[in-house]
Amino acid sequence: MFSASLHGIKTSLQPLALALSLGIPFPTLAAATPSPEQPTAIVQPASAVATYQPPDVLLGPLFNDVQRAKLFPDQKTFADAVPNQDPAVILAAYTRQKSSPGFDLQRFVERHFTLPQEGEAYIPPAGQTLRQHIDGLWRVLTRTTRQVKAYDSLLPLPHSYVVPGGRFREIYYWDSYFTMLGLAESDNWELVQNMTDNFAYEIDRYGHIPNGNRTYYLSRSQPPFFSFMVELLAQHQGEKTYARYLPQLKKEYHYWMRGSVGLPTGQASDRVVRLDDGSVLNRYWDERNTPRTESYLEDITTAAQASGRPATEVYRDLRAGAASGWDFSSRWLRDPHDLSTIHTTDIIPVDLNSLLFHLELTLARGAKAAGNQTEAAYFLRVADERKLAVNRYLWNQQDGYYSDYDWRRKAITQPITAAAVFPLYVGIAPRDRAAASGEAVRRQLLKEGGLTTTPLNTGQQWDAPNGWAPLQWVAVEGFNRYGQEALAQAIGTRFLDNVQKLYDAKHKLVEKYVVEGAGFGSGGGGGEYALQDGFGWTNGVTLKLMARYCTAVPACQRDAEPATAR
Structure with a gap:
């Protein structure tokens, strides 16, 4: 992904001194006296959040x-x-x-x-192939909201964008990258540009990319994929793209790293945690500690079931779980079958820190494209530091896979989840660990319909037996990156078969799929709401997987009837 020439840049300055000399607006310019978290206190949101x-x-x-x-x-x-x-x-x-x-x-x-209107059900023309159906959906899912009504919770955006579908009537941060992959595959680069510019606008206006363009989403973000969006555009437009979005990339980095300067070891502040060796890694966080607006009664009910915990603490962890995109999963729970034991803010997620590693490399590339070699060297240095910390703290040596880390208990979390593939996706993993990860994933997560999210069936939607399109793509890309093409192809083609099976039966795509057992070929269940049709990121990933694997699968090439990948 990144030019090897970047790694030839050298500097003898320590990161803090270098950043101060450059005037870089991220962790080094955060408040010198951090405010370690007060989990049970009512904390006022940041000023940008309080405005809306x-x-x-x-x-x-x-x-x-x-x-x-x-x-x-x-x-x-x-x-x-x-x-x-x-x-x-x-x-x-x-x-x-x-x-x-x-x-x-x-x-x-x-x-x-x-009240919000229910969207009209999209009825595709008879005889459409899966590819034709997806290409036709982009228009159905595209929205323009340059202006909104007074007092609306919807936040305006300057350009058109694609929504996921169903109850999700607004743009979502991490969903959008996987949607954009499909738009690029459909050669709709104008919409890819528009969506990237919308996110740059949000960074400039709010200081970060919110979970979605609603006032009630402003207090948190989602998995940081903006650097991947910039990279996608750069593949089409050239290296200058990195320099163009460098200011917004820096602002997003500042958002994630705010509070790290002066933070004592063993303490956390907002989205940063300083570990015992001085390393700084990140966690998910929400500025508010109240019930989520969009899931208000569910959160009140969950907090009431939490024995001996202040409600505000539970609300914060539920909100942080929503920020992770995995809302919800046994991954965040002390008791995998009890949502009230959620403790997201205690966990350093392996996927989040892998994505921030990519952001740091993208910042280095942007600085290099802008002609600032010293700044590029700084970002390469902090990326290397993160890489070392991820491999020290987030590797399960006993079982041979990457995992999350409970920074309070100072222990790796169990069991394996599909987030284990993110270090391979961004190139953090040494080759021996990538090989071990492949064996663990093949043994514990690979099912007949693709990759299951975790091995546990808990009733939460980000657990078994569900598989999600973005995690399939991350796994396919990650294993291909390390030469494990057979495993990557098994994941990709099995998920394609799953998507096709449901499309053949119901002529639609959905947000999640059952990947194992009797439900294989049907939409996934669990969670707080009914299964949603559409569906942006499934459409995008399906197009990418078809482009990669259907040349070897003759059934994918049929034009008259919906195809079946095998």
Whole structure:
């Protein structure tokens, strides 16, 4: 992925001194006196977040009462409803009227809010191949929201973008990269450019890329794939692309590394953790410690079941789990069958730190493209430091795979998850560890329909028996990078077969798939909401896998009927 010439850059300066001399706006310019976390305290969100208050804050007791009354099957419905006038006026009216005889909460909501409309079901033309179906979906899933209504929780974006589909009516950060892979495969580079520019706009406006373009998502981000988006564009437009997006890449890095300077060993602040040897690695975090707006009642219920834990601590960990993109998984739970034992903020995730390694290398490449060799050297140095720390702390020597690390307990977490492939995806793994990882994945995660997310069937959607398109792609790319082509092809073609099987039966793509057992070839279950159709990242990954493997699979080439990859 990266030019070997970058690694020829040398510097004798220590990272802190070098960054200060360059005026680089990231960890070295963060507050000199960090604020280690206070897990049980009510902490005010950052100023950028506080400017755009979410509906649960604006509507206070009204929001609470509506969600507790379960007026809508999906809690996200009211979170996305648009007030017809100033929320303060609506709240005052509610306070006056709610105790009146015959007051009807449902009618009050319908009078004062515009509820989100259900999208029309897309019925594909008869006889479409899977490829034709996906190409036709891009138009269906594309949105433009340069302007939004007053008091809407939706945040405007300057350019068009693709939404995942179903209940997900907004753009999502990490989903979008895998969607963009498919757009590029469809030669829709204008939309790839638009989406990259939207994310650059969000970084400039909010200081980071939020989970999604909603006010209630501003308090957290998602797995940092912006550097991969820039890399994708650069493959089409050339090396100058890295320099063009260098300011936004730096700002995103600052967001993830804020609080690292002066942080004592064994302490955490926001998204950073300083380990016993002085290494700094990252975790997921959310600025708020209240129930998630879009899953309000579910979070209250979960916190009520948490024995001996302050509710605010549980809320923070639920929110951090949502920031991970894996909401939810036994990966974040002390008891894999009890969501109330979630402790996401105690965990240093292997995928997050692999992605930040890629961001550091991309920053080095951007600095080099901009002609700043010294700055490029700095970023290569911190990338090397992260690589060493990942291989020290996030490698399970006994079982031979990469894993997360519980920084409070100072222990590797169990069991293996599909996140174990991320160090291979970005090139952190030495070859012997990549080989061991391949054996572990083949033995524990590879199923008849692709890669399962974890070996545990817990009822959470990011566990067995579900497989997710982005993890299939990361695994395929990672194992190919290390010469394990047979394993990569097994993962890719089995998942293609899974997608095709469901498409043949129901003529749609979905967000997740059952990859093993009797449910193979059907949509996955579990989690907080019904299975969603669409589906952006499945469409994108499917196109990439078809482009890679269908030349060797004649059935993929059929034009008249939906094809089957085998």
